[in-house]
Amino acid sequence: MLDCHDLTFHYRRCDPGETPDFCFTFALPPGECLAVEGPSGSGKSTLLALLAGFLEPGGGRLTWRGRDLLGLPPWERGITTVFQDHNLFDHLPVWINVGLGLAPDMKLSREQQARIREGLAEVGLAGLHDRLPGELSGGQRQRVALLRALLRGSPLLLLDEPFTGLDEATRQGLWALVRRQKAAGVAVLLVSHDRDDIEALADRRCRLDSGRLV
Amino acid sequence: MxxxxxxxxxxxxxxxxxxxxxxxxxxxxxxxxxxxxxxxxxxxxQARGLHPAMLWEEPWLAAVLRFTLWQASLSTLLSIGLAVPVALALARRPRFPGRHLLLRAMELSLVIPSLIALFGLVAVHGRRGWAAPLRDWLGALPEDYLYGLSGIVLAHVFYNLPLAARLMLQALEEAPAAQWRLAGQLGLTRVALWRALEWPRLAPLVPRLAALVFTLCFTSFAIVMTLGGGPNSSTLEVALYQAMKFDHDLALAALLALTQLTICLSLWLLALSRGGTPRLAVSGRPGRPPGRWWRRDAGGLSRFTDSLWLAGLAALLLPPLVAVLVAGIVGLPELPQxxxxxxxxxxxxxxxxxxxxxxxxxxxxxxxxxxxxxxxxxxxxxxxxxxxxxxxxxxxxxxxxxxxxxxxxxxxxxxxxxxxxxxxxxxxxxxxxxxxxxxxxxxxxxxxxxxxxxxxxxxxxxxxxxxxxxxxxxxxxxxxxxxxxxxxxxxxxxxxxxxxxxxxxxxxxxxxxxxxxxxxxxxxxxxxxxxxxxxxxxxxxxxxxxxxxxxxxxxxxxxxxxxxx
CATH class of the missing domain: 1.10.3720.10 (MetI-like)
Structure with missing residues (x-):
């Protein structure tokens, strides 16, 4: 269970006792998808950045199965985020982009290489392993990012509007991938504006209002 | 919130x-x-005992200083002034036969050692150079126009016009494609395009580019040594060299060096106080032309004027480069000797x-x-x-x-x-x-x-x-x-x-x-x-x-x- 309790964040230094800009409290059990809605600027990306370890919270508690995550750097948190864009390194071919998720030093075992090959075939990218991201369509790029997230096997998946701007068929393919992960026990936090995405994936939904989850 | x-x-x-x-x-x-x-x-x-007043009291030194400033200003003005229409023409015409060759020639002139360029210039513009028949037919130019002020300025323009035009073209090509598309869609006229897109891209570049070209011309050595050098066409850099090498007058050398430094530094401070932080190096990647969208200013009279500017650039650049290659091939048998x-x-x-x-x-x-x-x-x-x-x-x-x-x-x-x-x-x-x-x-x-x-x-x-x-x-x-x-x-x-x-x-x-x-x-x-x-x-x-x-x-x-x- 991901337990987030009074996780606060200020964009500027604030005095003790002052109400923080953001304060998040929620719980997310394994295998469940929680959707977070909210207008632009409401703090959706801030929430994800705090969970993933890209921002330092002002206070609060964040644990996964009782293990404190706040003192850990992003790569040790067991969390993978898929963003709306900029998910890939533009100068590296597809398979290295995926491979970096499995082995940060790119010393891939034969088994890992085989998993990448099979994964690419599974998401319909067979034969595109040595393409650069600039040579792929938006949907293909997102499939690469999602495949990497899935192959990493993190127990927590954060999705920051990853389906925005994709056509219906591509979105349905990506939804199926996420559903498979949920079935395998991965907890998913989905941030989206799109009702279709939320209805297709979310088990619960909440709304961000004035920096608080309601 | x-x-x-x-x-x-x-x-x-x-x-x-x-x-x-x-x-x-x-x-x-x-x-x-x-x-x-x-x-x-x-x-x-070293310069402790020197009197800066020497610079204007010694007639030859005053003449050297005047000539240095004059040739550098003239070269900068011509290089930058001519680079603007050339860069605009190149940006306006992303595809024409020979564009790639012209761009490569511009880049070559950036890296070619000055003595090689001088060799090419002498082969084309010298007394018996390739351009001699044209010069005789025109009758307006003296036989030795390559020597003295005109030759020095020509060589400096040969060197710096391509540099300036290439950097300006790079700045224009770095404008987001969407802006060019929008300009095409709105059918902006030549003047409107200049004000809305071209000048805002060039304006931050010009002060530093001018300072760079001026510094390069002001401190140019090989060109002045070869095409000038007489008392009427000597520069501070050459006088400094002569003071060091032949007269062993270190005090004079120090005074000349400090004069040169003061002028260049003042100019750079002036240039740095204006504009942004433009890149003064040509990117290694080939420039991406703005695209093939229709430009209202590409038709009509600009077809003729652009051709004129680009032909002028080709006439300035290509013959000396070709002359070096031709003379080099002819001189190949000399290599083993x-x-x-x-x-x-x-x-x-x-x-x-x-x-x-x-x-x-x-x-x-x-x-x-x-x-x-x-x-x-x-x-x-x-x-x-x-x-x-x-x-x-x-x-x-x-x-x-x-x-x-x-x-x-x-x-x-x-x-x-x-x-x-x-x-x-x-x-x-x-x-x-x-x-x-x-x-x-x-x-x-x-x-x-x-x-x-x-x-x-x-x-x-x-x-x-x-x-x-x-x-x-x-x-x-x-x-x-x-x-x-x-x-x-x-x-x-x-x-x-x-x-x-x-x-x-x-x-x-x-x-x-x-x-x-x-x-x-x-x-x-x-x-x-x-x-x-x-x-x-x-x-x-x-x-x-x-x-x-x-x-x-x-x-x-x-x-x-x-x-x-």
Missing amino acids: AERRGPVTPVSRWATLSRWPLGWGLAAFTAVVGLGLGSLGALLW GASLAPAALRSLVMALGAGLGALALAVALLAGSQWLRASRRPFEALVMEGGGQLILVIPALVLGTGLFLLLRPRLGSGWEGYALVVLVNAFMALPFAMQVVRGALPGLSAPEQRLADQFGVRGRARVRWLIWPRLRRPLALALAYAMTLSLGDFSVIALFGSPSAPTLPMLLFQQLGGYRWQGAAATAMLLLALVALVFALLDRLTRRPPRHAWTFLPPRERRDARLS
Whole structure:
């Protein structure tokens, strides 16, 4: 269970006792998808950045199965985020982009290489392993990012509007991938504006209002 | 709710800042600024008993100063003034037969050693050059227009107009394609396009570009030595050389050097106080034309005027370059007979490699240190560190060489020590250019990339290997090639500290030109040009993106099949 309790964040230094800009409290059990809605600027990306370890919270508690995550750097948190864009390194071919998720030093075992090959075939990218991201369509790029997230096997998946701007068929393919992960026990936090995405994936939904989850 | 002031993903809080870059940066900064200011200090110390009033009281010195200012101003005005319509014409016409060739010729003229360019200019514009029949037919030009003010300005324009036009074109091509599309859709007229798109792109560039061109023309040595040199067409740089080399008048040399420095520095301060921070180096990547969208200003009269500007540019650039190639091919049989050629070429290459690597190491150290300071939120210190490398731009080579000579005089003997000094000065002189090329690539990872790298734990050596080095290797190679080329073509510093009996290729070329040994000079020029081309080709090949099959992770058998196919 991901337990987030009074996780606060200020964009500027604030005095003790002052109400923080953001304060998040929620719980997310394994295998469940929680959707977070909210207008632009409401703090959706801030929430994800705090969970993933890209921002330092002002206070609060964040644990996964009782293990404190706040003192850990992003790569040790067991969390993978898929963003709306900029998910890939533009100068590296597809398979290295995926491979970096499995082995940060790119010393891939034969088994890992085989998993990448099979994964690419599974998401319909067979034969595109040595393409650069600039040579792929938006949907293909997102499939690469999602495949990497899935192959990493993190127990927590954060999705920051990853389906925005994709056509219906591509979105349905990506939804199926996420559903498979949920079935395998991965907890998913989905941030989206799109009702279709939320209805297709979310088990619960909440709304961000004035920096608080309601 | 509070308003967000920065991006959601600032510089990673997990990125531990190693202090190595700062250490290297400080070491390089101390070396560059210390030697730069030290050489200036030595000059000041030497100039103690001098009266600056000499500059206007001594008629010949006043004439030299007037001529230096006049030729540099005229060359700058013509180079920048003519570069604007040329760059606009090239931007307006993204596709025409010969455009690629013209751009390559412009880039070649940026790196070609000045003595080679002079050789080509003499072959075309000399008394019996290719242009002689046209000149006689026109009857408006004197026979010796290549010598004196007109020749010096022509040579400076030959060198600097392509530089200015190429940088302006780069600035225009860097405008987002959407802006050009929008302009096409709105049907903006020529004037409207100029005001809305073209001038805003050029305006930040012009002050610094003008300062750069003025400094290059003001401190130009080989061109003035060859095409001027008489009492009526001598510059401060040449007078400085003569004071050092022939009159051994160090006090006069110091006064001239300080005068030169004061003028260049004032101009740079003026230029730096205006405009943004434009890139003053031509990108290694081929420029991307704005696109094929319809431009309202591309038809009508501009068809004719653009053709005129581009034909003029081709007439200025191509004949001297072709003349060097033709004369070089004719002079090829001379190559085996030139006993001094091989040692001179080897000497040049070794010195260029030393200077190039030195410039590159200093550039990377300064930029890495400055980036470290910026990441530690010390922007002012970062600016000072980066500015240290650019300081050399306003200290002319001979000033630096003279100052260092004065500093090291008790110890500086002859022979290899003089050559080591040349390598050092050349490395310093190439530093600002190397920094300009590397600067764009060194910041490395963008905020989203850093976020990804942190997420996957790509750190340390793996981060350098996979994320930083692939972006750096091409700019580093280009910077090394530029620095080596500058050193390969150097004639000013080597003329002061080199030995005529052990010449480098430019020295040998100058000796041959002075002795009217045209065949030998042609062969030497050709060899020098070939070395420049070799340096660029070799570095380009060594740092090209790996072929795709080297990156694939297919099983060996499939990989072999893919390679065969």
